[in-house]
Amino acid sequence: xxxxxxxxxxxxxxxxxxxxxxxxxxxxxxxxxxxxxxxxxxxxxxxxxxxxxxxxxxxxxxxxxxxxxxxxxxxxxxxxxxxxxxxxxxxxxxxxxxxxxxxxxxxxxxxxxxxxxxxxxxxxxxxxxxxxxxxxxxxxxxxxxxxxxxxxxxxxxxxxxxxxxxxxx
Amino acid sequence: xxxxxxxxxxxxxxxxxxxxxxxxxxxxxxxxxxxxxxxxxxxxxxxxxxxxxxxxxxxxxxxxxxxxxxxxxxxxxxxxxxxxxxxxxxxxxxxxxxxxxxxxxxxxxxxxxxxxxxxxxxxxxxxxxxxxxxxxxxxxxxxxxxxxxxxxxxxxxxxxxxxxxxxxxxxxxxxxxxxxxxxxxx
Numbered sequence: 001x002x003x004x005x006x007x008x009x010x011x012x013x014x015x016x017x018x019x020x021x022x023x024x025x026x027x028x029x030x031x032x033x034x035x036x037x038x039x040x041x042x043x044x045x046x047x048x049x050x051x052x053x054x055x056x057x058x059x060x061x062x063x064x065x066x067x068x069x070x071x072x073x074x075x076x077x078x079x080x081x082x083x084x085x086x087x088x089x090x091x092x093x094x095x096x097x098x099x100x101x102x103x104x105x106x107x108x109x110x111x112x113x114x115x116x117x118x119x120x121x122x123x124x125x126x127x128x129x130x131x132x133x134x135x136x137x138x139x140x141x142x143x144x145x146x147x148x149x150x151x152x153x154x155x156x157x158x159x160x161x162x163x164x165x166x167x168x169x
Numbered sequence: 170x171x172x173x174x175x176x177x178x179x180x181x182x183x184x185x186x187x188x189x190x191x192x193x194x195x196x197x198x199x200x201x202x203x204x205x206x207x208x209x210x211x212x213x214x215x216x217x218x219x220x221x222x223x224x225x226x227x228x229x230x231x232x233x234x235x236x237x238x239x240x241x242x243x244x245x246x247x248x249x250x251x252x253x254x255x256x257x258x259x260x261x262x263x264x265x266x267x268x269x270x271x272x273x274x275x276x277x278x279x280x281x282x283x284x285x286x287x288x289x290x291x292x293x294x295x296x297x298x299x300x301x302x303x304x305x306x307x308x309x310x311x312x313x314x315x316x317x318x319x320x321x322x323x324x325x326x327x328x329x330x331x332x333x334x335x336x337x338x339x340x341x342x343x344x345x346x347x348x349x350x351x352x353x354x355x
Contacts, residue, residue: 008334008336021215027273030275033334034276034334037333037334041333095214096217099215117179117180118212118216139173140173143175143176144173146176147172153211
């Protein structure tokens with residue numbers, strides 16, 4: 001049986017990435033990460049490690065926070081970018097913030113589907129169990145969500161291009 | 170045509186038969202190939218490793234107090250708290266001393282009246298954490314020298330517990346367990 005330490009090490013960063021994609025909030029994601037492992041450890045430490053259960057706990061913890069505090073998208077993060085070129089870092093940060101904003105425009109389940117799939121940690125079967133939908137439903141909806149995300153990003157780019165043309169007049 | 174095979178490919182869930190179908194579509198249909206490449210690039214962005222983008226510089230010293238590991242509950246302890254505001258994890262060198270790394274300690278103990286931390290960085294004197302509103306979380310940010318540190322949390326009655334988010338632990342000389350934290354070592 002895998003030790004809890006190995007389980008923790010294997011899933012920690014990916015679970016954090018899942019929380020970040022849903023919140024865009026670095027500190028909140030770290031707190032939820034800790035809470036999720038704490039809850040998992042206190043209730044399920046004697047069972048075989050179960051990533052589906054871990055992500056379900058994290059998802060529920062986030063839903064609890066949102067019920068109490070509402071949803072506010074924070075974009076106080078950026079992807080790692082090689083080098084210290086400030087212009088490049090600015091562009092990378094703006095693109096990532098645009099990605100997070102586009103994710104916010106998706107329906108809740110679609111956003112969660114993409115966030116869970118992007119962890120690379122879970123099979124479709126496990127995602128279906130977490131969200132309470134069929135595996136075939138996951139397979140089809142994930143693709144629709146990705147295509148929809150692409151459309152949203154293109155619309156945002158078009159709007160920005162239009163704004164820039166207006167301001168130049 | 171099953172366009173959703175693009176996502177099944179991205180997610181490594183293709184069956185053997187689906188792999189054949191997918192490869193044929195990529196070879197025979199330029200639009201399918203372009204859509205695949207575009208969605209893979211989009212997924213790369215979505216799966217980017219992320220870091221915090223703001224630094225908050227070190228603004229003052231850490232004042233430590235308390236009598237020792239086994240004598241915790243004085244009212245003065247709760248009153249004499251000082252925490253250092255600093256950058257969050259992964260930004261070594263923030264603050265006035267570039268060799269120190271800011272680390273934020275966070276623990277979820279809604280049942281506690283007060284949570285302390287004691288470690289090699291505080292000469293094992295307990296330092297109280299701050300309560301984060303009514304969330305049940307306790308927090309403290311400290312500027313730590315790069316390297317390895319040992320510490321434990323203490324609940325109001327003196328009961329010690331390790332950091333649940335850190336897998337590295339070791340036994341101490343009093344029959345307890347300390348967490349081992351490594352900062353700024355790459």
